[in-house]
Amino acid sequence: MSLHPRLRPALRDLLSGLVFLVLGLAFAIGATSYELGTPARMGPGAFPFVLGGLLTVFGATVIVKGFLAGDGEAIGPVPWRAIALILGGILFFGATVRGLGIVPSLFVAVFLSAFASQQTRVVAALAIATGLTVLCVLIFVVALQLRLPLLGPWLGG
Amino acid sequence: MDLLANLQLGFATALSLENLFYGFIGVLLGTMVGVLPGIGPTATIAMLLPITFNFPAVTALIMLAGIYYGAQYGGSTTAVLLNLPGESSSAVTAIDGHQMARKGRAGPALATAALGSFVAGTVGTLILALFAPPLARIALQFGPPEYFSLVVLGLIFSIALARGSAIKALAMIALGILFGTVGQDTYTATPRFTFDTRELYSGINFVSVAVGMFGIAEILRNLEDEKTRTVMVKAVGRLLLSREDLRRIVGPVLRGTALGSALGVLPGGGHILASFASYSFEKRMSKHPEEFGNGAIEGVAAPESANNAAAQTSFIPLLTLGLPAHPVMALMAGAIIIQGITPGPNVIVDQPALFWGLVVSMWIGNVMLVLLNLPLIGIWVKLLTIPYRILFPAIIAFASIGGLAINLNPYDVFAVAFFGVLGYFLVKLGAEPAPFLLGFVLGPLLEQHLRRAMIIAQGDPTIFVTRPISLTLLVLAAIALAVAVLPSIRRKREVVFQAEED
Numbered sequence: 001m002s003l004h005p006r007l008r009p010a011l012r013d014l015l016s017g018l019v020f021l022v023l024g025l026a027f028a029i030g031a032t033s034y035e036l037g038t039p040a041r042m043g044p045g046a047f048p049f050v051l052g053g054l055l056t057v058f059g060a061t062v063i064v065k066g067f068l069a070g071d072g073e074a075i076g077p078v079p080w081r082a083i084a085l086i087l088g089g090i091l092f093f094g095a096t097v098r099g100l101g102i103v104p105s106l107f108v109a110v111f112l113s114a115f116a117s118q119q120t121r122v123v124a125a126l127a128i129a130t131g132l133t134v135l136c137v138l139i140f141v142v143a144l145q146l147r148l149p150l151l152g153p154w155l156g157g
Numbered sequence: 158m159d160l161l162a163n164l165q166l167g168f169a170t171a172l173s174l175e176n177l178f179y180g181f182i183g184v185l186l187g188t189m190v191g192v193l194p195g196i197g198p199t200a201t202i203a204m205l206l207p208i209t210f211n212f213p214a215v216t217a218l219i220m221l222a223g224i225y226y227g228a229q230y231g232g233s234t235t236a237v238l239l240n241l242p243g244e245s246s247s248a249v250t251a252i253d254g255h256q257m258a259r260k261g262r263a264g265p266a267l268a269t270a271a272l273g274s275f276v277a278g279t280v281g282t283l284i285l286a287l288f289a290p291p292l293a294r295i296a297l298q299f300g301p302p303e304y305f306s307l308v309v310l311g312l313i314f315s316i317a318l319a320r321g322s323a324i325k326a327l328a329m330i331a332l333g334i335l336f337g338t339v340g341q342d343t344y345t346a347t348p349r350f351t352f353d354t355r356e357l358y359s360g361i362n363f364v365s366v367a368v369g370m371f372g373i374a375e376i377l378r379n380l381e382d383e384k385t386r387t388v389m390v391k392a393v394g395r396l397l398l399s400r401e402d403l404r405r406i407v408g409p410v411l412r413g414t415a416l417g418s419a420l421g422v423l424p425g426g427g428h429i430l431a432s433f434a435s436y437s438f439e440k441r442m443s444k445h446p447e448e449f450g451n452g453a454i455e456g457v458a459a460p461e462s463a464n465n466a467a468a469q470t471s472f473i474p475l476l477t478l479g480l481p482a483h484p485v486m487a488l489m490a491g492a493i494i495i496q497g498i499t500p501g502p503n504v505i506v507d508q509p510a511l512f513w514g515l516v517v518s519m520w521i522g523n524v525m526l527v528l529l530n531l532p533l534i535g536i537w538v539k540l541l542t543i544p545y546r547i548l549f550p551a552i553i554a555f556a557s558i559g560g561l562a563i564n565l566n567p568y569d570v571f572a573v574a575f576f577g578v579l580g581y582f583l584v585k586l587g588a589e590p591a592p593f594l595l596g597f598v599l600g601p602l603l604e605q606h607l608r609r610a611m612i613i614a615q616g617d618p619t620i621f622v623t624r625p626i627s628l629t630l631l632v633l634a635a636i637a638l639a640v641a642v643l644p645s646i647r648r649k650r651e652v653v654f655q656a657e658e659d
Binding site: 012016031062144147 | 381383558568570571578
């Protein structure tokens with residue numbers, strides 16, 4: 001694990017605490033729209049309501065700790081480009097695989113995400129995408145008989 | 158004798174051609190992902206889980222288990238040759254293993270790791286066979302309040318053994334449980350947190366969560382700063398251990414096995430703790446502690462034995478109590494549930510072929526691993542030359558297809574992306590993904606047993622402290638929580654985990 005130079009104190013605590021606090025509140029408030037029930041007959045809302053409340057408390061504690069501790073590891077670099085490309089690749093695959101079929105959908109997804117590495121250029125990405133598409137079709141469709149069309153209905157497959 | 162008859166059944170099951178084949182595939186894949194840094198057994202098992210849906214239950218488990226303990230073997234190869242832990246539990250092995258390799262003793266280091274792992278695997282499997290059935294008999298008497306308290310204990314334990322902030326780990330558990338409530342409520346069929354999306358009614362699939370949090374998030378972390386890794390030690394050399402080496406490793410292997418077997422049972426990643434603990438134990442025991450860090454063969458033998466023994470015994474809580482001890486076991490629990498079997502004490506009684514077949518297959522798998530790892534070491538070294546920029550798109554491709562293969566539901570693929578990004582940022586902010594996944598898997602059980610217990614008690618929550626077994630479990634959970642939170646003990650824990658940072 002790499003150690004990054006220290007920047008701001010306990011920023012990691014403040015941010016993670018905030019994430020927990022917001023999500024906890026969201027779940028707790030959302031749970032009130034379901035029946036809470038009685039202790040003997042707990043409704044569908046009771047359990048998430050209590051857990052959401054707990055998460056809110058934990059989040060607040062982490063935030064307070066972040067202010068008190070006053071010293072923490074820096075967050076370090078975030079690979080935004082890689083996140084966008086990989087996220088885009090996976091979402092594209094999920095959204096189009098049934099329509100386009102596994103071959104074009106996977107090819108584009110791998111091609112996109114391959115660029116998440118700074119070292120990969122177009123030719124290399126094309127080669128990686130081609131190789132992996134062939135490999136995955138062989139493993140999942142030919143060998144493991146996954147029920148997926150190679151070319152989907154959008155392409156008349 | 159009962160045990161003999163059971164073992165006979167186990168051998169008959171494990172030695173069927175199909176089970177041998179998939180067991181072999183499992184340990185082969187396990188070794189591979191163990192060797193490759195950047196992909197671990199959790200993500201691999203999650204990605205491959207969907208394809209085991211069509212297998213018989215025992216075959217599926219044999220293969221998935223093979224991936225898990227195979228990875229413990231493979232991790233040591235990378236640790237010795239690259240000074241990189243291929244697997245988190247082999248981080249300590251790297252300290253002395255890599256020093257040995259630099260002195261031209263890579264062969265003996267790898268042989269020690271393999272031999273130690275084999276001895277430990279054999280003993281660990283035996284302990285599983287001996288202790289699981291009686292434990293399961295006790296667990297059969299558990300009612301909903303006991304199960305509720307047991308799940309609480311398991312969740313709290315996972316904090317005590319995780320590294321990093323205890324309060325963040327608690328928050329991660331709660332968050333995991335909350336995401337686990339998405340979908341239709343089992344009692345009233347009310348859809349919860351589904352945003353009127355039909356595809357979410359069946360809930361978020363745990364395969365997507367595991368692949369995202371352990372596979373995709375890890376890729377993003379690795380892409381933070383790209384380094385080209387080089388294999389430092391190309392020549393492995395003679396594998397044979399000298400008589401002197403053998404004499405020196407007997408003690409560490411046996412002590413590491415004992416420590417690993419004991420710690421492996423603990424929920425929350427006992428195998429990592431086991432390897433650290435056994436290393437520092439041997440260092441303290443040694444007459445030449447100054448050799449540690451400079452290529453002491455004991456420093457390879459002890460942690461490698463410990464992590465493999467722990468890998469075997471960590472099946473005990475799952476197979477006897479239905480309580481997964483760490484994320485990999487949570488995935489195994491999922492695999493069992495998908496086969497229509499409820500993990501828990503009934504498995505041993507109702508599915509003897511499943512339990513004993515799995516136990517025996519682990520031992521056979523350990524034999525296969527020795528054969529795979531030592532003579533074929535050259536191939537595994539070659540594997541390390543695959544550049545990461547080719548490896549990570551492959552993981553993304555497998556993760557996407559794995560997500561889709563669960564139910565052919567695009568939302569499962571979207572969930573992989575969502576939890577990948579969420580996991581990446583939370584890890585970056587110092588929150589560990591393992592408690593999240595445990596919470597996600599155990600959450601529904603927790604809610605179910607809580608609601609059942611409250612119905613039994615007619616709304617009186619004291620039922621959890623008036624029943625003796627439940628009370629004991631809750632007291633243990635409270636102690637574990639205190640251990641995790643109290644500053645003085647925390648500091649000692651930091652020391653144990655410090656070595657991993659170096």
